[in-house]
Amino acid sequence: MISLTSPIETRAHAWPAGVKLLGLCLATMVLFSQNGIVFHACAFLCIAATYASAGLVFLRYGAARLWGLWPFVVMVLIWHAVTQDFVAGLVISIRLLSAVALANLVTLTTKLSAMIDVVRFLATPLRRIGLKTQQLELGIALVVRFTPVLAHKGSQLSDAWRARSPKRAKWNIVVPLAVLAIDDAEYLAEALKARGGVD
Structure with a gap:
């Protein structure tokens, strides 16, 4: 589900890669710490609004990147319908879509070289011990x-x-x-x- 950098310029393109990756980690932790259907529906709508703020083309591209998840969403919903816990299935499905959408948003607005620079910075302690x-x-x-x-x-x-x-x-x-x-x-x-x- 990883996407390449988008040629459509957004405000997020100018943000530091480290800040975006840290934000992605924190946002994912929040998503997995919450189980309310209302919270996840609102979170997904906020993410969709973020895509839409960059234009309709960017929103469509982001939605197309999520289409590949439909088999997993269908399986989750069917399983939870069979186990009579459909709401939990909806929460898991929306959480999955939100997490992948956020990850795609980061990769769409961040150059690969900038991500590598962040990894190099984080790996500095390893180089100091000779690795x-x-x-x-x-x-x-x-x-x-x-x-x-x-x-x-x-x-x-x-x-x-x-x-x-x-x-x-x-x-x-x-x-x-x-x-x-x-x-x-x-x-x-x-x-x-x-x-x-x-x-």
Whole structure:
């Protein structure tokens, strides 16, 4: 569900990455500490209003990033309906949507280099005791960068499957997607090796 930096400029683009990441951590803690349906509904509406404040295009893009969560939301709601605790299912679903929306808001408004700078700063104590943190910094950068890429490729595989078959793609695209991921990993490893690798 991680998104790349949005080209649409918002006020949040100018905020320090560390402040946004700290705010994300605190907001997520608050979300998980509350169980009231009214609180979570209000929180989700506030997050939606934050997206909307940057314009309709930004709001639509943020909503599209949440669409991939619908299978999890449906499963949670069905399970809690069966267990006769539908309100709890609604709370969990809204909490999930809110947390992912907040995380996407941070990645949409923060450059990857700024996030890496925050990780490098936080890892300063590790470097002082002799540990190398370049791998950690690179790993986080790769996760943020390639998660949406793999999600897009999975969507393309699903579209290709639907174009050739009346049945919906289920587990049939897992192997091709895994092959694409491995292929991308090999290209990335070769590129890193050509540039001297990671010390």
